[in-house]
Amino acid sequence: MGYLSCNAESAIATCDPYSWDLSHLTKKHKKNRNKPFKIREFSYLDLESATNGFSADSFLGKGSHGFVYKASLDDGKLIAAVKKTTTISNPSNSNINNCNNIPAENEIEILSKIQNPGLVNMLGFAVDSQERKLIVVEFMHNGSLYDLLHSDGRPPGWARRIRFALQIAKTVQHLHASNPPVIHRDIKSSNVLIDGNRKARLGDFGLALRGHVEDVRVKCTPPAGTLGYLDPGYLAPGDISTKSDVFSFGILLLEIISGRNAIDMNYSPPSVVDWAAPLIRGCDFAAICDPRIGPPDDPLVIRQLAVLAARCVRSTAEKRPALSDVVDCLRVVNKRMASPICVGCVGKSSQSIKYEPLDDITEIIKISSDGSRRKRKVSSVAGVELGSEAIGESKVRVPGSKSIGSISEIKTAPSDSNFGGNQHPQFKRRLGLIVKLPTIELNGTYL
Numbered sequence: 001m002g003y004l005s006c007n008a009e010s011a012i013a014t015c016d017p018y019s020w021d022l023s024h025l026t027k028k029h030k031k032n033r034n035k036p037f038k039i040r041e042f043s044y045l046d047l048e049s050a051t052n053g054f055s056a057d058s059f060l061g062k063g064s065h066g067f068v069y070k071a072s073l074d075d076g077k078l079i080a081a082v083k084k085t086t087t088i089s090n091p092s093n094s095n096i097n098n099c100n101n102i103p104a105e106n107e108i109e110i111l112s113k114i115q116n117p118g119l120v121n122m123l124g125f126a127v128d129s130q131e132r133k134l135i136v137v138e139f140m141h142n143g144s145l146y147d148l149l150h151s152d153g154r155p156p157g158w159a160r161r162i163r164f165a166l167q168i169a170k171t172v173q174h175l176h177a178s179n180p181p182v183i184h185r186d187i188k189s190s191n192v193l194i195d196g197n198r199k200a201r202l203g204d205f206g207l208a209l210r211g212h213v214e215d216v217r218v219k220c221t222p223p224a225g226t227l228g229y230l231d232p233g234y235l236a237p238g239d240i241s242t243k244s245d246v247f248s249f250g251i252l253l254l255e256i257i258s259g260r261n262a263i264d265m266n267y268s269p270p271s272v273v274d275w276a277a278p279l280i281r282g283c284d285f286a287a288i289c290d291p292r293i294g295p296p297d298d299p300l301v302i303r304q305l306a307v308l309a310a311r312c313v314r315s316t317a318e319k320r321p322a323l324s325d326v327v328d329c330l331r332v333v334n335k336r337m338a339s340p341i342c343v344g345c346v347g348k349s350s351q352s353i354k355y356e357p358l359d360d361i362t363e364i365i366k367i368s369s370d371g372s373r374r375k376r377k378v379s380s381v382a383g384v385e386l387g388s389e390a391i392g393e394s395k396v397r398v399p400g401s402k403s404i405g406s407i408s409e410i411k412t413a414p415s416d417s418n419f420g421g422n423q424h425p426q427f428k429r430r431l432g433l434i435v436k437l438p439t440i441e442l443n444g445t446y447l
C-alpha cells in the first residue's frame with residue numbers, strides 16, 4: 001500500500017504553483033498545520049474487500065458521478081466511505097491546467113491539498129483496471145443534512161439548525177480565505193454531512209475550483225452547480241466569484257429554515273427563493289419556518305436568519321455579504337439562541353413584534369410588503385433532466401437535486417425577445433432541454 005505523505009505546506013510546495021497562506025489561521029490551526037496528513041494510495045482489491053465487493057449492504061448512496069459505499073479498512077480499525085466514480089478517466093484530463101477535469105480527478109486534486117475539521121476529508125484513493133478513480137473519504141456517521149431535513153424522522157430543532165448553518169458558513173469562509181481561494185460551487189444540503197459528533201461537514205469537491213478568479217484555469221472553467229442552488233448570475237466562466245457560493249449558501253439557509261427543498265413542485269412557486277421572498281419582504285417570518293417545528297421562541301432569531309438568507313440570494317453578486325459577514329451574523333444568532341429570551345416576546349408571532357431596524361436589511365424588507373413584484377418573471381423548472389431524474393410535471397418532488405457536472409453542456413439559449421433585455425438570460429439549454437433557473441427580478445434585487 002503506497003502512501004503519499006505530506007503536510008499542507010509541502011503538499012502545496014511540491015504539487016502546486018501556489019504557496020499556502022496560513023496567516024489567517026487561528027492558534028489551534030497553526031498548531032495543526034505541521035501535522036502531516038497522509039493521502040494513502042489503496043489497491044482496488046483492498047477497497048473491494050473492505051466493501052464486501054461493493055455490496056448492497058455497504059451501499060450508502062448515489063450521486064451524479066457514482067456510488068458511495070461504507071468500507072471497513074485496516075482490520076476494521078478504519079471506517080471510511082468510498083466514492084466509486086462511473087466516469088472513465090482520460091489521461092489528457094489529468095493535466096493540472098486542464099479546465100475540464102472530471103469531478104473525481106478534481107476532488108482528489110483539491111482534497112489532497114486541503115484538510116480542515118469542517119470538511120469531509122480525503123483519506124486516500126485507488127484506481128481500478130479501467131483507470132476509474134475511487135476516492136476514500138472520512139465516513140460520516142449521521143448521513144446528510146438533506147436526509148435530516150427531508151426524511152420523516154424527527155426534524156432537527158432550531159438550535160441544531162443554526163449550529164449546522166454556522167459550522168458550514170465557517171468552513172466555506174475558511175475555503176474562501178485560503179490562498180489561493182477555493183470556491184466550492186456545489187453547496188447544498190446533500191453535500192453537507194453530519195459526523196459522529198453531530199457536526200456538519202462540507203463534502204463533495206468534484207466541482208470545486210482552487211485558484212484566484214483571474215487565473216486562466218479558473219477563468220476558463222465552464223459554470224457548474226446544482227439547479228435550485230446555482231447563482232443565476234453565473235452564466236459564463238468569467239462570472240465566477242466567491243459570491244456564487246454565497247448565493248448557494250443562502251438557498252441552503254432557506255432550506256434549513258423552511259424544511260422545504262430548493263425546488264419543490266409541491267409548492268407554488270416551486271423555487272424556495274420565489275416562495276420565501278414575498279414572505280420575508282412582508283415580514284411574515286413565521287410563514288417561512290418549517291411547520292414541523294414552528295418559529296423559534298425568540299422572534300428576533302428568525303428575523304435575523306431570514307434577512308441573512310435574503311441578503312445572500314440577492315441577484316447582484318456584489319451586494320451579497322462575504323462569508324465572513326455571514327459567519328458573524330450567524331454567531332450572533334447562535335449566541336442569541338443560547339441566551340434566555342425576553343419573557344414578553346414568547347408566544348407572539350413574529351409579525352406582531354415591532355422590530356428595531358438592524359441595518360440596511362430593513363430597507364430590503366420594506367421594498368414591498370404587498371408581495372407585488374415589478375418585472376417579476378414566473379419561475380419554474382420545465383422538462384429538466386438531471387442525471388437520471390426527469391422533472392417536468394407539477395406535483396413532482398425533486399429528491400435532493402443533482403449536480404450539473406462541469407457544465408460545458410450548459411449553454412445559454414439563443415436570445416429570445418421575450419426574455420431579452422434582462423441582465424440574466426433566464427433560459428439555459430442542457431442536452432437539448434430547456435432549463436429555466438429560479439430567479440426573481442425586482443429592480444435588480446431579489447428582495
Ligand SMILES: Nc1ncnc2c1ncn2[C@@H]1O[C@H](COP(=O)(O)OP(=O)(O)OP(=O)(O)O)[C@@H](O)[C@H]1O
Binds near residue numbers: 061143191403
Ligand atoms: N463520507 C460519507 N459518509 C457517509 N455517507 C456518505 C458520505 N459521502 C456520501 N455519502 C452518502 O452518499 C450519498 C451520495 O453522495 P454523493 O456525494 O456521491 O452525491 P450527492 O451529493 O447526493 O449528489 P451529487 O453527486 O449530485 O452532488 C450522499 O447523499 C450521502 O447519503
